[in-house]
Structure formats: structure tokens, C-alpha cells
Amino acid sequence: MRKEQIIDKEAICLLISFIIGSTLIVGVSGSSKNDAWLSSITGFVMAVPVLLIYSRILTLYPQKDLFDILTLVIGKIAGKFVTVVYTLYAFHLGSLVLRNFGEFMNSFAMPETPMIIPLVAMGMVCIIAARLGVEVLGRTTTYFLPGIFLILLIVQLLALPQLHINYLKPVLGNGITPVLKDGYSAFAFPFAETVVFMGVFDALKTPKSPKKVYFLGVVIAAAIITITTVRNIAVLGNMLGSFYFPSYEAVSRISIGNVIERIEITVSFVFVFGVFVKTSVCMMVAGKGIEKLLNLKSYRSIIIQIGVLMILFAQIIYDNIMQMRLWAFKVYPYYAFPMQVILPVIIWIIAEIKNRKIRKMYSNADQKAEDQQ
């Protein structure tokens, strides 16, 4: 079979949709109140070093995905163990995102519909996408993203009359601690979640591009998130933290001449698309992990089972929406820390040492060859 290939632009679009997807609607953590926009910037700044590490690992082993790299770097047995960890993480993350969508549908769009129905509908589309592979997903995202940007831009412009810039003041009124705390939570969700992309970026066409892809993608996504957060604060003020889905609330206040009003559905377009991309990528990575774990030919044969399990897991993962927010902002950052920071750092250090050795060996061999000549 032809090897899948994605080019930089597609990879960047995937990253942007992955990051903005659920964050745009769930929002960054609300405890920093009207400094939430600062905490999204802080989160991005915190994410820079780990992004450097992710892209460095990928650059050291071009055309290899995370699971291949694990085996190469830390050996077969330890590699399998870490593979299990990452597979479970991707699986869990996908379910969490799916559940975000389910909660949103249940509390806003269709309160009377049982949650399993939107979960199954979304899950099926993600299964189709994951089966078709990262190349098709990348191309689809590239086609859709301009539309998403257009929606964001138009909504942003329409929201102008509702903005109260003085809601942003006082900047850092509560001191820097809540900002840093929320910044860390923004670091874990969504920026450092891009660690799962290491599972699919073996398809990158040019081997030197991971750094560029990671940076452009995350910078654009961070800019969008920050601008949206500023808008939400300027529209909603201090109440920001008390809404489950602040963007939805903020946009629902737009009203232009009694004709353009209640357009919050456009926000959910962005949300639906982001959730779709994020869940598909997680599903694909979980599938790839199992493929490597069990030495399967292709993850496509088990993707339906993984997808169905994800849907069911999403159904039982929380009891209610309060628990979801508690988990997402308070527990998740600590839960995800090993996968997002500790393990990548370890892998990176070992990979760096190994690569030095190999390079030394090569240069020694070259020198010997030259000497012999």
C-alpha cells in the first residue's frame, strides 16, 4: 500500500483545529477571572520548551512515529510499556473530547436527547475519518479550516458592539498566582496535548519540518484562543468563570438590528469540527499504538472496535458536567503531566545520547576509512 503523506500545511491545519476545537468552547480555566487571556498566553509560553522537545525527537527519527521511536530509544520491553501508556492516554483523551461534545449537546443544543445519540453520531464520523487515514483527514481539515477562520472572523466583528473593554481591567488585579495556575492548566489543555501528534507525524513529507509545523500551528491556535478569550471577557466580564461554555454565551448576546441574532450555532460549527479532528487523531493514535503493541498489519482492522469503546467510555467517564469541569481544569493537568512532559523529556535525553554515539561511530568510521585511503 502507498505510504500516507501529509505536507506541512496540512499538518499545521490539523494542529490548529486540534487545539482550538474543544478549547474555544470549553474555554480556559476561569479562576483567573478577567485575566484569563493572560493565562492562555502564559500557557503557550510554558508549552514552548516541550514543543521544542517533541519536534526535536521527531527530527531525530524522521519518518518514524512515536511508537517506533519508543522501541528504538528505550528498547523493546520498556518501549512496549510506554506504548501502553501512550495508547491509553490517546484513548482517554479522545473519550474526554467526545464527552465534551456530548455534554455540550446535552446541556445546550438538545437537552432532551439522550447523550449517547450525539456521541454515537460523532463517533461514527470519527471512525470513518480514522479508517481513511491521516492523509485524508489532513486534506479535509485544510479544506474546512478557511471556512472556520471566516466564521471566527465574522463572529468577532459582529461582537464588536457588545464589547466592554473596561471589563479587562484591572489587569493582574488578583496578583500573578491565579494567572500562573490557569496558565499551567492551559498548558496541559490544550497546548501540550499535541504530544499525541507524535503518533501520526511519521507521515510528514519533509523530515526537517516538525519544528516549523509545531510552532506555526501552536502559535496560530494560541492567537485564536487568546483573541476569543479577550472577546469573551469583554462581553461577559467577571462572570466568565461561571459559564460552562463561555464562547457560546458570549456569541449568543450578539444582536444586530433584529436580523442577525442568536448566531451561537456558528460557534458550535467550530466546536463540532474541532472535536471531530481531535477525536479522529486520538482514535488513530490509539489504533496505531495497539497496532504496534500486537504487531498488527494495519490499525484499520481494529479502528471500529476502538471507536465503539471510546464512545462507551465517553458515556461513563463523568457523572455530570460539574465533574467534567473539575477534571478538565483541576485534575487533568497533573494526570497528563507524565505523558506530556516527563516521558518526552526522558525519551529526548536518551535519544540525544544515542544519536551522539551513532554520529561519533559514523565519524570515526569515516575517519578510519579516510586513514586507510
Add this chain to the structure above:
Amino acid sequence: MLNNLFKKKPKDSPTGKEANTAEYLGLSKTLEKNIALFKSIFENDETLVIREFQNKNLKAARCCILYIDGMVNSEIINQNIILPVLRNDLSVNIESDNLLNELMCKVIVSNDVKEKADINEIVGSIIYGDTLFLLDGYDKALIISTKGWQIRSVTEPDSAKVVRGPREGFTESILVNLSLLRRKIKNPQLKFRFKEIGERTHTRTCICYIGNLASMDVLSQLEQRLEKIKIDGIIDSGYIQELIKDAPYSPFETVGSTERPDVIAAKLLEGRIALFVDGSPFVLTVPYVVVENFQANEDYYNNYIFATMNRLIRGFTAVTSITIPAIFLSLVTYHQEMLPTPMLLSISSSRQNVPIPTVASLFIMLFIFDVLREVGVRMPTPIGQTVSIVGSLVLGQAAVEAKLVSAPVIIVTAITGITTLINMNFISATIIFRTLLLLGAAFLGIYGFLLCFIILYLHLMSIRSFGVPYMMNVTKAQNHDGQDAWIRAPWWMMTTRPKIIGGRDLPRQPQSKNEKG
């Protein structure tokens, strides 16, 4: 690879089988035996005409011609074969011993005469309208080209009429079609490769391309796929179109077809490959990408602004024909708050007292529209008035007045139906995905619509036509690929061929060559 192709041919050729059952002896030296042989091969086929005659001067020259009645031009046979052989004073004019060769060289007046001994080839030629010339005492025969059957004249095709542009269209005869193309591209690089497909029909097909433009990858893929076809009969190019498709289950066509020589010429010049099929006025082109659905030949002959506008209309209507019913449904049943109040009021007032839910009435009306469309194609022309009256008055106005369906539903159906008819190229895809989106919208409102729309895009992105992404991979497309996609750039701007098709020798106008060099 080419060698293989030709070596395989006799083995695959099923004439062998038929001849085997009769007698695979080859020709004998006696005339009577040969005639008996052909009589046994064409047993129960009374269109075979056998005419024996003799030269008046040379008694040894006993000859016989065989042909199929109706496939030949009898004037050629009378004037150029029988008459010279009868009248010529052979006893004086013949110098060498090889009488057959002498006849071929000096007597028979024909542009295409071949000496053949292989029964399979001879039978094949007789069936295709050639005349067999047998001579007593020789185990070889002459095949004289006398093809001449009735063909439709070159007329403007009904399927694609133009206001501006060439008016000729392909006919059912492959040779006439090839000549129509050859007249447009006068270049020895224009290659024609014949190939017979169909175990029983022996349909001639012709792969046609411009040698230094077409992509060799696509060409070899096309040849491989044609080689794989094992079917007893090809009646129309539609058979092959489906047999060589990349995504067999997809409702989207990944092989193009057209009736117009100018379109084929333009596509060949873009580096595509055409496949002519005998008996079908529709010529196939590969690779076929999505924008070709929206390109009309007239776009290139008209002013570019007008052409661009028309093309955008086609693209826009393609989207609306798929999405309008679903969007309407989700707005009126799930997201009424999105509609401005006055509009919502007027829609809901027209829905009052209507017993059927909007979903059901949309499905019913769309189905009825498709029924009307099909009736319009199938029915005899003289009774066409009835359908339009019944369709417009009874099903439209009367249904609304009787409060069976609401007026907005009729409007939506009409918009959908008309916009579907603009893009007849992918009508099957339109119908399938329109239904899918409608179901999604009925199920989960705009969210279901969006999810089904994502499925549609995923499908479009996943299909390829001979290795070329069907959606032309926007991200990889260069500037000059976009020039002829959703817009039609002026001709002085389109200096290069589309790169995405994989053709070679990209510059189309010389100045770009200079830039490149």
C-alpha cells in the same frame, strides 16, 4: 510491457475458440475445400455472401470472394475487385508464377490489400466488413478493405449544446471519431493505440494521447486496467467507465466522458488520455478531477469574466443542490431561533394545518421531482405537455392549496431540483448525499447536517482518479492549477498546463518557457 501486450493478444482472442470448434486446419489449396471451410465457420449465418467467378482468358484463375452483406460497400467490390479480375487479359499480363501476388499487385484496385493465411485473422476481418479473396491453388488469401456500412452523420450532440464553439459531435464509428480528433490536432505526436475488448463483441477501443504531454504513469495504469477487463461484451463506453474506476462504490465519476471532439482535443492538450470505444459517441478521459464537472467547453471560447461567473454558478448550485433541503429542514425544525422573526412567522403560518411533518413532505416532494425528471427523459416527445401541466399545477399549486404540503417546501424542492439539473455530471452523487444530509438534519439538526457534510468531504478527499487526488489537493496546487479551477483565467494568463494531472512539458505558451529557462 508493450511486447507482452501484443504477445498475449492471440491467446486472449476468443476467435480462436470459435475456429477451434469448427476446424483449425488453415487454408487448403483447393478452392472448394476453402469455401466449405468458411461455410462451416459461418454456419446458419445467411448474411455471408459467396461469389465465384473466373477470368475469361486464364482458366486457372478460378476465384471466389466472401463478404458479409450489409457491412461492405458493394460498389467497391463490383468496380475494383470483380470487374478488373474478369476483364483483365490475365494470360497476357501475368509474368510470374505467383498468380495471387500478381493479382494483388497489378489487378485489384484497392488502397488496402493484405495477404493472409491465418484463419482467425481472416474471420475477424470478414466480420469487420472486409472482403476475402480466394484463388484456386493457393493456401493464402487476400483481405481487401471494403468496409462500408451506414453511419450517423456528424451532428451537434444533444447532450451538450453550445452557443459559441464547434458544433460537431462524435458518432458511433470509431474511425470517424478519430478523424474528427485528428483534424483538430495535426501533430505526429498524437498517438493512437488500438485494443480489442469483449470476448464476444470484439469491441475496438483506442487509447489516444499526445506522446510528449501525457503522463506515462497514468498511461501504464490505464493499460493495466484495460488488460484486466474480462467481459463478454462492451456496448457503450459506460461499461468501461465503470470497470476502470478507482473507487468502484463511489457515486462520483472518476472517469470523464464527453461527446465533443473539441473537449477531447483540449483535454489531450492538457496532458490527459482519451479512450475511444467503437459504437459509442461518448469518449472517456482520464484522469478526471472534481473541477472538470464544472468546466464547460464554452467557458474557453467566451469572455473570461462571463465564463468565470458561469463556472461559479455551477459550483454554487452544486453545493446548494446537495445542502439546501437539509439546511432548510434543520432551520425550521431545530433551530428556529436562527431565522429572523418575520421569516419564521411566515414559514410557520404556511405550515399550519399541514398534516405531514416537514421531513416527510421534503422526502416526498424530492422523490416526486425525481419521478418527473425521469418521466421527462423516458416519455415520447408528443405527450410532453401533459407532464409539465400535471407536474407544475397539480403537484405544486394544488398540493399547497389542499394543505398537503407547505409552500416553502415546494420552493425548496424546486430550487433543489433545478440546481441538480445544472450539474448532470454527478447527479447520482447529488441524490445520494442530499438524502444523507437530509437524514442527518432530520436526526440531529444542524449538527447532524454538519457531521454528514464532513463525511461527504472525507469521501471526496479519499478518492483518486488514476493516482490524481479527485479534489486536486488544494494545498499542493500551484498558482497555475487554480487558474482553471473555480475561475477561468484569461488565455494570456494561462501559460502553463495544469500540473496536477501529472503531464509533462508544462509550458503552454512560449514566454513561460523563457521564464523557466
